[in-house]
Amino acid sequence: MTEAVHRVAPRGFTGDQWDAFMDEGFLVFEDALTPDEVAYYLNAVDELAASDPNRRPDRTHTPGNVVERGKVWADLIDHPRHVGYPYDVYGELLKLHMSQVFIRPKGGSHNIWHPDGARGVPYGVFSPELPLQIKVGYWLTDLPRAKMGNFVYMPGSHRTHYMQGYDTHESVPGERIVTLRAGTMTLMHASLWHRVEPNESDVTRKNIFYAYCPSWICEGDRHRSSPEWLETLNREQRIIMRAYSGAYTRTKPPAEDSPLFLDRETGEASDPEADATVALHRQKRQTWVEKRMGVPYNGPLSHVFESRRPGDSPAAG
Numbered sequence: 112m113t114e115a116v117h118r119v120a121p122r123g124f125t126g127d128q129w130d131a132f133m134d135e136g137f138l139v140f141e142d143a144l145t146p147d148e149v150a151y152y153l154n155a156v157d158e159l160a161a162s163d164p165n166r167r168p169d170r171t172h173t174p175g176n177v178v179e180r181g182k183v184w185a186d187l188i189d190h191p192r193h194v195g196y197p198y199d200v201y202g203e204l205l206k207l208h209m210s211q212v213f214i215r216p217k218g219g220s221h222n223i224w225h226p227d228g229a230r231g232v233p234y235g236v237f238s239p240e241l242p243l244q245i246k247v248g249y250w251l252t253d254l255p256r257a258k259m260g261n262f263v264y265m266p267g268s269h270r271t272h273y274m275q276g277y278d279t280h281e282s283v284p285g286e287r288i289v290t291l292r293a294g295t296m297t298l299m300h301a302s303l304w305h306r307v308e309p310n311e312s313d314v315t316r317k318n319i320f321y322a323y324c325p326s327w328i329c330e331g332d333r334h335r336s337s338p339e340w341l342e343t344l345n346r347e348q349r350i351i352m353r354a355y356s357g358a359y360t361r362t363k364p365p366a367e368d369s370p371l372f373l374d375r376e377t378g379e380a381s382d383p384e385a386d387a388t389v390a391l392h393r394q395k396r397q398t399w400v401e402k403r404m405g406v407p408y409n410g411p412l413s414h415v416f417e418s419r420r421p422g423d424s425p426a427a428g
């Protein structure tokens with residue numbers, strides 16, 4: 112009965128896309144935006160920049176928590192073009208980690224090699240396989256060659272906790288300098304090592320990054336969203352912001368936030384294996400990725416991760 116008011120999870124990964132994402136740490140969707148959509152978002156980026164009295168056109172400008180800056184930005188929180196991909200990984204505990212706009216003019220600052228997430232003890236120590244953040248990128252300017260403020264990454268480096276070049280701008284053998292057309296969408300595994308090219312061109316690079324994580328990871332660009340602004344959101348957007356007053360509520364969300372989405376295949380709020388005597392918000396809901404990895408609904412995890420046990424590696428032997 113309640114199901115009628117809930118949305119089915121939007122489209123997410125195909126098996127091949129997931130395998131490519133996990134192999135490379137990065138996935139590219141060309142022509143994800145139409146030219147009109149590119150123009151729409153470019154206009155919103157320019158309005159955002161113009162509204163900041165501290166912005167210097169010759170400096171890199173990276174406003175955060177942009178979701179609170181207008182409907183165009185709030186609409187991206189649960190946009191069906193991309194939200195199904197992080198939902199496939201974080202499922203019912205999906206949260207928006209941060210929303211950012213990047214404006215990188217000629218000569219502006221550019222980032223050194225780093226992975227996203229925790230320093231010192233990186234995310235990968237606890238989650239060697241799955242990303243604890245996924246960054247969705249929308250690219251609004253053509254970047255046909257290097258030295259245009261391009262995103263640069265080391266393919267497959269999301270499986271390492273350290274790499275040559277850390278903390279430097281150095282070009283490292285094997286790196287990939289991303290060239291793309293305006294309208295491209297990208298997904299990045301948070302543990303992927305990346306840097307940014309200097310911009311020596313006359314094109315100001317403009318793009319949008321919305322990062323997602325499980326709700327129990329801390330927010331990246333806010334402590335708590337404004338309650339008045341939350342009132343303006345639809346149900347799914349409000350849930351995905353996870354603006355709870357109780358700290359532990361992030362870990363154990365309230366009953367009214369379940370389901371976030373209905374299952375894409377079955378259209379149901381519960382998994383077929385679920386124990387119907389357990390309240391919906393306390394039920395286990397398997398993610399698409401768990402199913403893809405062959406994680407059993409209620410069995411041991413050991414067979415899934417068997418090959419990764421330290422005792423199995425030749426180096427440990």
Ligand SMILES: O=C(O)CCC(=O)C(=O)O
Pocket residue numbers: 213222227261262263305306307320
């Ligand atoms: O601007 C970029 O391409 C990447 C920025 C970056 O390094 C980051 O957001 O962690």
